[in-house]
Amino acid sequence: MRCMLIDDDIPTVEALLGIVNWDEFGITEVQTAHNIQDAKQLFDNGEPDLIICDIEMPRGSGIDMIKWARDRQYEGGFIFLTCHESFSFASKAISYDADSYLVKPLDKQELEAALRKSMDTLKKKMMMGEYSKMGLAWLKNKDLVERGFWSDVLTATLSPRIHLIQSEVQKRELSLSVHTEYILFLVSVPRSQIEREWDESIFHYALSNLISEILISQVSLGRIIAYQVDNVFYNAILIESKIDMKWLQDSAENIILMCRQYLKCTATCYFSEKTTVSGLSQIKTELEQLDESNIIFRGKVHLPNEPFHYDITERFTLDxxxxxxxxxxxxxxxxxxxxxxxxxxxxxxxxxxxxxxxxxxxxxxxxxxxxxxxxxxxxxxxxxxxxxxxxxxxxxxxxxxxxxxxxxxxxxxxxxxxxxxQSEGVVERAKRFIQENYRQDLSREDVAASVYLTADYLAKVFKNETGQTVKEYLNDYRIRAAKQMLIESTASIGEIAMDAGFDTISYFSTVFKKLTGETPIAYRSKHKTVR
Missing domain, CATH: 1.20.272 (Zinc Finger, Delta Prime; domain 3)
Incomplete structure (x- = not known):
């Protein structure tokens, strides 16, 4: 197998070449690059089986490299190196299916453990490669078809009547019996219980992957359905009732622990009673309602017929x-x-x-x-x-x-x-609102709403503070603006009236004469400035 080391720090590359016994991991060739451009050129000359890459480099980041490689359908291993932990980098690394994320200075044992993990993953992929392309496509399609079936059952898109479900099972060529009893296992994570740095789509992907990895030995991927209701992320898992319940409860505890440790979130697990396919949509609704009512019992495993034990003998009243x-x-x-x-x-x-x-x-x-x-x-x-x-x-x-x-x-x-x-503050804010919006069709109620007061109360405060009503102040400010436009612009009287917020020229002229003692035309003639 071939490995590519990418790091702008040359001593780090040389140290990695020296401290790792590459033959022990089945790696016969190690290529090196000190920037992303050189790495891409080496990559085009022949894909490596494993890439070990520094995240932070001056001419392109490790995230850029893995995105570029994954866009080209690269399925090899990827180990990231970085000088400091970064939640943003870690979450992006997860989204691009990186194997490991190591912090410098590197610990030899941690590095070797990461290499061993990557090699094991690569070997499994190579074993899968022994299947024909048709076989792989069939396996993937089988999971998608089965997941689509269970999603339709849980959302009641399929009628709960047995003969209709049986017909759908046959149509989709699924190997399951409509008479088999199932347990619905629901994992819930409210949006408020995850760190705000998470992008929702990336978190949903990471949560589903974590649950799948824990349950994969007993549950097919086609029976793990991820969905979202409002601000809650759910994973619904269909479990045949004959499964070992001790293993299932231990798995649920492990999911809660791993979510807290790696995804920094609080997951809660619920188990339903046994039911046939026709009863699953109702059971799902009941578990979601149970989760919605769960205020203080989060981060736990809840078994069927074990209600939340609230002490409500005496209701609390706020003082x-x-x-x-x-x-x-x-x-x-x-x-x-x-x-x-x-x-x-x-x-x-x-x-x-x-x-x-x-x-x-x-x-x-x-x-x-x-x-x-x-x-x-x-x-x-x-x-x-x-x-x-x-x-x-x-x-x-x-x-x-x-x-x-x-x-x-x-x-x-x-x-x-x-x-x-502090009434002065309210009046000043009302004035500022008028000054910024005087061109609009403003009413006393509009101004009052801008400072969250009733119109009558603002009118009283405004009059006491300024000696003017809100309407008088508005007209006064509009006329001041119009006077400046009459002197400095060549616009018509009608245009200036509209620009100053007046509906008609006649009303504008009336207010203008009342406040200045002369008509707009006389004012312009008297004060016109040659520019």
Missing amino acids: IELFTMLFVQKEKVQIVNRLKKELELLTSLNKLDSTTLHSIREDFLQVVYSLLSRQHIQAHRLFADDVTQALVQKADSSVFDFMKWAEALTDKTVDSIKEVL
Whole structure:
């Protein structure tokens, strides 16, 4: 077999050539390159069986190299070297099916272990190569056909009636019986339980690969179906009921452990009761509903007929008076910390079910809405942004999501109340909105909405602060803009009226004369500047 070493650091290449007994791994030829361009030229002259490549190089990265090679259907081994760990590099390496990811300075034993792993993988691929192309295509197609069948069963695309399922089995030439009993094994990972650096598609691919590798000895790939519902990644696995349940539970524990260790996420596993093919879609729906209601029992294996044990003998009630006082005092940190402690205590006592979490959310909103109403702030406008709306949608799904929503709500509420209490700040923001949008068809309500206040309350604050109504200030600003245009441009009176935000020339002329004492034509004639 042939190996290619790619590293811009020449001493590193020489050290690798010297410390590894290449013959021991069946490698008879080692080529070297110090940049990606030279490596590609060597590659075109003859594909190596294994590539060992530094990630960070000045004239092209290792990620560029593996992408280039994989785009050319290269199926050989790939080992990455790097000077420091990088989550971004690691996730991309996974997506391009790299064998290993080693951090410099290299440990000889780790390097040899990586080489051994790559060689074993290559040998398996060579054994597979002994099958004919037709045979390989059939094997791949068989898994795809079977996965498509199970996906249709689980989503109820196929009718649950036995004779229709049997007809579909025969049509797709699958070797399975509709009377066999199955266990549905569901692996769930909410989006909030994975690190935000992950790209969703790459994470989904990595999760499915990890599950497949753990179960592959007993479960065919055609029976592992990956899908996504809203913000939750699922893998549904169809298991024949005759399987060793001890092995299955151990595998589930291993999936949770490996997800936490390698994918940095929290996976939860659910097992259904035994059912025939016709009952699988209903079972899937029930497991998804169970997962949706799971607030505090994540990262565990849940067996059938073992419900979550919540202590709900006494329902929790949020201390509304306390939280109202903290909001009045504008103690953002104390509000969030107190709420977090309440949830942690309820979790430790197994008292936090989905109903309790929802009731806490409603009580918390009651405090917020009451305070906003006192300050004439319109909540539906204050919380209308996309970020807040996205947090609202997920607030009841987990403690983590609830706290993200509560913290964002607290920040917006306290900051808005502070701005209202500092009326000068509100008026200045309203003025700025008028100045930036005076050309538009603005109403008093539009200006009030821009600062999250009711129109009546803004009118009162604005009048007290400026001595003008909102409409008077708007017209005054428009006339100031029009005066400058009359002096500096050659546009017609009608064009200037429209540009300044007036609907008609007559109304523009009326307002202009009222505020300046002369008509627009007379003003231009008097002040025209020769440029």
